[in-house]
Amino acid sequence: MNNALSVALRMTLGLAATSAVLATSSAAFAADPIRIGVIAEAQAIAGASIPQAAQLAADEINASGGVDGRKIEIVSYDNHSSSADSVRAFQRAVNEDKVNAVIASYISEVVLALEPWASRLKTPFVTPGAASNEISKSVHADYAKNKYTFHGYLTSAALALSVCDAAKDLLVEKMHMKSAVIMSEDAAWTKPLDVGYEECLPKIGLKVLDHIRFSPDTTDFTPIFNKIEGSKPDVIITGISHVGVQPTVQWKNQQVPIPMFGISSQATNETFGKDTNQAAEGVLYQGVSGPGVAVTPKSVPFAENFKKKFGNYPSYAGYTAYDEVYYIADAVKRAGSTDADKLVDALEKTDWEGTIGRVQFYGKDDPFTHSIKYGKGLITGLMLQWQDGKQSAVWPKEVAKVDIKFPSFIKLSN
């Protein structure tokens, strides 16, 4: 029995080894592929879109001939939302799977853990969805060491600005709201976000009455909503990503009469409607793109192709991951090489119209070095609302399709 087993085992191992040898030798005949490692939270709503979108981009690039005849190959790893798993995946991607660049994670804690590894292993690394200011601040602080890291999504500071810009037009000018309570989860990305909110909300005319930070493990939000209602704000400004379904469903079930407006990462994914049994109705959230929203001519075709292939529209990190594969490919083409330092130089000169706007990176002397630029003509973000089971853009007015409307339990004070 044992003998038979070991023979079977050896045969399998042998077969695997032979096919590995065959695979490497056949690869050597064609031009070497450009390998991009994708490390993401395959089991989380926001993270699941990352490897799928990256693969979609690679397939499209390969179908049109690749980059100077070289194919793009995506090697993906599930990190189970864990920093330790991500670090191991990063090491494996670079040392064993020989990737030329890495796209990883929407969680700031994970990205901050990977950043030193990008420096040590000298591998260009872009995050499609983490927000903490610290990611690009570290690049600024020690450029020579940390220049391999790029922040392919808005920093928390920029996110707060985007929410405030939208709130000024929608809430203050249109609905005459005057006060707000900030409700955010306790995580690395919300610390700078909350600082940004505290600073910009009063400037646009929303007085901050209270500021509630809660543990991401919270399951019962009744006491939190209760406390918020007690201070009678016109709006709840959210900063949530690790939680999303539970506060949204409880907000509806308890008929909390105050609208929610801000960052709600899980709400960016189409499956959020089903996960909350449509309790998401009326939720306003910041996004970089959305189904049917033509931020650029590339946005809608990407979202539709993604849905055709995977059955649902991508989360926010899907849009950014898709763009990242394209601009990494573009950088390889311009650099004429996959050499890490040349690739970093080329990535810094990125000027790419993607699905979320025009992507350029802040330079060495800006405080947020290697973060994507925020502003008109570049990336401004959008405000979307769940309406009739769908995500619809309500801001800025160039792309807005509908007006804001709320479920009947929301009582607007003005």
Added chain:
Amino acid sequence: MRVFQILIDGFAISALYALGATGFTLIFGVSGVLNLSHGAIMVAAAVAAWAAASVLNVGTYAGALIGVGVALLTAFATYFAVVKPIQASRRIPNEEKEIFVLTGTLLWGIMIQEVIAYFFTNNAKTVLPIVEGVVEILGVRTPKNEIFTAIVCCLVIALLWLLVNRTRTGKAVLAASMNPRGVTLLGLELTNIYIVVWAIYGILAGIAGVLLGMFLGVSSYSVGPLTASAFSIVVLGGLGSVSGSLIAAFVVGYLETLTAYLVSPAYRTIPALLLLVFVMYIRPQGLLGRR
């Protein structure tokens, strides 16, 4: 106003805790099994109810029934695939069987958790409530679903009490918890009693899971905390004592609610855990424990 809010919210949570912990303590009382896959079975029930109602569109009631059914099946799978083989094994010394069951059910729970995360993501799911809307009770805006949850929990616990104390099967279960050898001497097959207890347990955990899914929502991350909360309630009440668990559930439920409202939602579970440690010092057998 705030007093009523705490009273009402605390009651619903406590009733749910009580229902979840009752089955857990019953199994221990009758067969000496500490089932650490408890949280996983509750989450499986809630996720199944969600999937049936929201993905397959079978409706709320059918969805809830499917959820309870899945919990029943998972409970049987736990017994037949994990617990029974360990108990029947001749290679594991008798005095080590408890620790094997503990480890086996813990691993089994992790397997269920990973399967759920793989197929349904680790984001939270919420079961569509059977009754929607809110009513004002003493000036507190209360979701009807919260009242429904409390009523169902109390009803199911009452039914369980009737079953155990007033029916023949129930009396056999009760007898087995007191003296298993005596029960076999009376000509009752102990294995049959275990199957009945696991069936009762599966249904209780299923109902608790589905109600929790409607009330607060669950994700695959809830598996650990749910097992831990049932475990601490049962230890606080006295292992194996159903009435002790009921009392402990209300103590823990209200302590948590009080902390959440009066101190901060972030510290919700801490005082209850401190109380547990304190009770372990002065009364290691728990509030109503026999040993």
